[in-house]
Amino acid sequence: MPRKHIPPTHLNTGLRQELQYRFLDTTNRVCPEVVEDLKKVRRGQLPFDQFADKCGILGTWIEEAARDTLDAWEHNSSMETQSLWRLPSFVQDYPHGYPPFRETRQYIRGFHLPSYLFLPDGYRQALHAAVERDLDQISRWATSEGYTVAKRIPTELQKKLECAALHLFRAWTFQRLTDEEGYSTDPSNMWRWVREVFQLLELPLRRCGKRARKNCRKCDP
Numbered sequence: 001m002p003r004k005h006i007p008p009t010h011l012n013t014g015l016r017q018e019l020q021y022r023f024l025d026t027t028n029r030v031c032p033e034v035v036e037d038l039k040k041v042r043r044g045q046l047p048f049d050q051f052a053d054k055c056g057i058l059g060t061w062i063e064e065a066a067r068d069t070l071d072a073w074e075h076n077s078s079m080e081t082q083s084l085w086r087l088p089s090f091v092q093d094y095p096h097g098y099p100p101f102r103e104t105r106q107y108i109r110g111f112h113l114p115s116y117l118f119l120p121d122g123y124r125q126a127l128h129a130a131v132e133r134d135l136d137q138i139s140r141w142a143t144s145e146g147y148t149v150a151k152r153i154p155t156e157l158q159k160k161l162e163c164a165a166l167h168l169f170r171a172w173t174f175q176r177l178t179d180e181e182g183y184s185t186d187p188s189n190m191w192r193w194v195r196e197v198f199q200l201l202e203l204p205l206r207r208c209g210k211r212a213r214k215n216c217r218k219c220d221p
Contacts, residue, residue, distance in 0.1 A: 016200070016201070016202070017087055019200055019201060020061065020065070020087055020201060021085065021087055022161060023161050023164065023165065023197070023201055024062075024065065024085040025085075026158070026161040026162055026165050027165045027169060028083050028085075029162075030162050030165050030166060031165050031166065031169040031170055033169075034055055034169050035083045035085075037051050037054065037055070038051060038066055038069065038070070039080065039083075041066075041070065042070055042073055042074075042080065048066075048067070048070075051066070052066065055168070055169055056168055056169070056171070057168075060202075060203055060204070061201075061202065061203075062203075065085055065086065065087055066085075068086045068087070069084075069085045069086045071086075072084075072086040099134065099137075099138050101131075101134045102134065103130040103131075103133045103134045104127070104130045104131050104134050106130070107126065107127055107130040111123075157197075159183050159193075160193045160194070160196060160197050161197060162183070163177050163183050163190065163193055163194055163197075164193075164194050164197035164198060164201070164203075167194050168203065174187040174188075174190040174191050174194065175187045175190075177190050177194075178190050
């Protein structure tokens with residue numbers, strides 16, 4: 001008898017990209033080796049295909065996000081320094097395609113090097129203030145459109161994201177997650193936790209407790 005299909009919960013409606021970014025942020029915290037390996041790819045020390053295969057993300061949106069992140073790091077070294085990921089299309093939801101940063105751009109256009117050298121602290125404060133005003137504007141827009149992540153994703157989901165990251169990137173079984181981390185007292189309940197997150201994130205999951213891979217003999221995809 002085929003396994004009963006359980007549809008994603010209401011969290012999946014309009015929240016997938018926010019949830020994806022929170023999952024990657026959780027990954028940086030509980031599985032820091034993932035982003036460190038991506039930095040090795042950036043430095044030419046690790047082939048990308050080997051990185052994707054090692055992490056079990058071939059053919060998933062995480063692979064696409066990793067490629068876009070490498071491109072973003074190429075143009076913005078501060079993103080690499082802070083281990084920031086970039087999702088493929090989130091900025092396209094902004095009404096102008098990409099935040100205009102008008103205050104910051106106006107400040108940059110009016111920048112005068114001799115004046116900065118004479119009064120660097122004042123210029124720094126003015127630039128920081130311009131950036132803050134632009135970011136406040138983006139935050140107001142995000143709130144008005146319902147994109148405020150903290151309000152739309154419940155905090156109790158955090159443990160489930162951590163378990164899902166450990167299962168995906170470190171290949172931890174449901175039993176190991178239960179025994180070593182104490183997130184749940186029942187491996188079958190841990191399976192339900194991870195399955196819920198994988199469904200929301202549209203990631204493949206196998207009942208055998210191993211990372212998604214082709215031709216698993218123990219279970220169907």
